Amino acid sequence: MTDSQRILDAIRRLVRLLRLADRAAQSELGLSGAQLFVLQELGKTPSLSLNELAERTRTDQSSVSVVVTRLVEAGLVARDRDVRDARRLVLTLTHAGSAAVRRSSPAAQERILAVVDGMTGADRKRFADSFEHLVAELGAESGPAPMMFEDDPGNSRRLKKAR
Numbered sequence: 047m048t049d050s051q052r053i054l055d056a057i058r059r060l061v062r063l064l065r066l067a068d069r070a071a072q073s074e075l076g077l078s079g080a081q082l083f084v085l086q087e088l089g090k091t092p093s094l095s096l097n098e099l100a101e102r103t104r105t106d107q108s109s110v111s112v113v114v115t116r117l118v119e120a121g122l123v124a125r126d127r128d129v130r131d132a133r134r135l136v137l138t139l140t141h142a143g144s145a146a147v148r149r150s151s152p153a154a155q156e157r158i159l160a161v162v163d164g165m166t167g168a169d170r171k172r173f174a175d176s177f178e179h180l181v182a183e184l185g186a187e188s189g190p191a192p193m194m195f196e197d198d199p200g201n202s203r204r205l206k207k208a209r
Contacts, residue, residue: 064194067154075146080193083153084113085122085143093128093136104159106190113193122146155194 047055068079075082087102088094096114100107114137117123122143128134139147162170182188 064154068194071150071153075150077146078113078196079154080113080196081117081122082146082150083155083193084110084117085139085147086150086153086156088123088137088139089144089147093126093138095134095136099137103155103193105193109190109192109196113196117143 064079071077071079071082077085083103084099087099090102091098094102096107096111099114100110103110114123114125118125121140124138124140125135126138128136162173165173
């Protein structure tokens with residue numbers, strides 16, 4: 047198998063893994079993979095600001111904000127004033143959000159980050175440079191990327207309000 051074949055095959059397998067993980071989250075929890083990833087990150091810390099959550103998910107603030115809004119509307123996340131600093135808004139899981147996290151498997155993004163974070167710094171940089179070059183040469187949009195599958199038409203429907 048040529049290196050080109052290996053790369054294309056690896057990309058196909060990665061896309062398939064991400065789509066299957068997204069579909070599993072949809073069928074098991076009624077959430078997109080991105081929504082599940084955000085809930086799981088919020089579940090690791092009692093309360094986070096939107097900026098802190100964007101940092102934790104390695105996502106642009108505007109992209110994670112779209113996901114958070116859907117989760118707030120569904121009753122899985124609460125947006126409140128910080129008790130220590132009323133100027134600051136914090137995000138916390140509701141009881142329904144915590145229950146969803148307990149029922150879930152690790153999000154695909156979390157699994158990817160664990161592997162990437164386990165690489166040496168030099169390997170991670172080389173991979174990032176090569177992958178960015180590939181994406182740029184393909185003509186992908188520049189600027190902040192939306193969270194995975196959140197901009198797909200199939201995920202545009204609103205979550206049902208948690209009970």
